[in-house]
Amino acid sequence: MSATHQVRKAGVVGGGVIGAGWAARLLLNGIDVALFDPDPEIERKMGLVLDNARRAMARLLPGALPPEGNLSFAASVAEAVTGADFVQESLPEREDLKIRVLADIDRATRPEVLIGSSTSGLLPTRLQSEMAHPERFVVGHPFNPVYLLPLVEICGGEKTSDEAKERAAVFYRAIGMRPLHVRKEIDGFIADRLLEAVWREALWLVNDGIATTEEIDDAIRFGAGLRWSFMGTFLIYRMAGGEAGMRHFLSQFGPALKLPWTKLEAPELTDELADRIAAQSDDQAHGVSIRELEKRRDDCLIQVLSALRRADYGAGETLRLYGEGLAAAKASTPAKVDETQALALHTATVLPDWIDYNGHMTESRYLQVFGDATDAVLAYFGAGPAYVAQGRSYFTVETHIRHLGECREGEPLKAVSQVLGADAKRLHLFHSLYQAETGHLLATGEHMLVHVDAEARRSVPAEGEVLAAVTRLAAAQSGLSPPDGAGRQIAMPAPK
Incomplete structure (x- = not known):
């Protein structure tokens, strides 16, 4: 447990x-x-x-x-x-x-x-x-x-x-x-002692009139702060030593530790210094509220964390493992559904950065939502992250998307999935994407997936519990009528 x-x-x-x-x-x-x-x-x-x-x-x-x-x-x-x-x-x-x-x-x-x-x-x-x-x-x-x-x-x-x-x-x-x-x-x-050292030095720089609060923040956010989001001080300085590594760095830059570059004793926080810091901080904020600053901070952190997740490095690895754990937990307690009907396994919300210049969801996000819906179906019958970790997976080899309505920012979405056919190697899925509150059909996605050996990068038959589950699901839904748009091809209508 x-x-x-x-x-x-x-x-x-x-x-x-x-x-x-x-x-x-x-x-x-x-x-x-x-x-x-x-x-x-x-x-x-x-x-x-x-x-x-x-x-x-x-x-x-x-x-x-x-x-x-x-x-x-x-x-x-x-x-x-x-x-x-x-x-x-x-x-x-x-x-x-x-x-x-x-x-x-x-x-x-x-x-x-x-x-x-x-x-x-x-x-x-x-x-x-x-x-x-x-x-x-x-x-x-x-x-x-x-x-x-x-x-x-x-x-x-x-x-x-x-x-x-x-x-x-x-x-x-x-x-x-x-x-x-x-x-x-x-x-x-550990962390606060490091932060405290930077904070004390920053207070001296303001106290001595060398830099403003904004200039100090710029020194961090345009420089070392970008590196710190994925590598710490020691690993960064190891690279600064070139091929000779950390020992060369220490011999080259160690003497600077004897120079008066830092003041670890904090300046006295007088009313004058506090007023100066507060005034500079007000100027730096440009009238933006604390709550709006929090949203900007969160948005930037999301972009950094998401990028690190794609790199599977640092905090990105932690995020990946957390996401996989959530997916595994969902797969271990599958939703109670009637398998003889289309499966409602995935929901989403249209996020601000999903919106294009026309004011509705960009094309790539439709594919993302349908891909997430496919992942939900795969996890439902046992081919989720744990299955992929064993070297087996389903790869999408063909996709057809119809855009039938506009997805606006903030709208709740619900994907309903139907298995049109399956055998040991293939899985034919059809997703219908609805506005969750109104039930309005927004798009459909039809996908052909092939079961593969991920290491050999070739198709192989599914086996065991996964094959039994997908076969059971395909049989349960075989009595459903084909959804509107299934098997459609892109073609100009014939002239009348």
């Missing part, structure tokens, strides 16, 4: 930027969430974060996520965590507050329930000091936006069990994250 199946309900304590991000990630992984935060506007703020998360994840993994979990708002810490299978605390960075509330959470939860803290630098040994069951406490430090960025630093205290750290890693991985185990307790853990 997967970690997400074991965790059906989560308690989230603290609903600020990080806590709301956690709640959104959990909900979008099909986990019910009870959220406590004393902010009287927590429901409105959480709703905005969840809207952004839905929008982002629908673009990052269209049609892949499970049914969304249920969100409830608790009136107290105890109410939020009672009956929870997992708890994530995301309170302000006050050690005394966290120690007290974590002890309250400990008393209100079953002894085996994992309790994670989102602290960005407080030591877990101190945080678990008042808990009756400290062995199940871990730091699970995420990064904003939690629903998109995969990194989560896991750090245990002196009384944390190795089992708890491993269980936490398994769970975080199951909801699409990349756990990073912090070997030893240290203030700030």
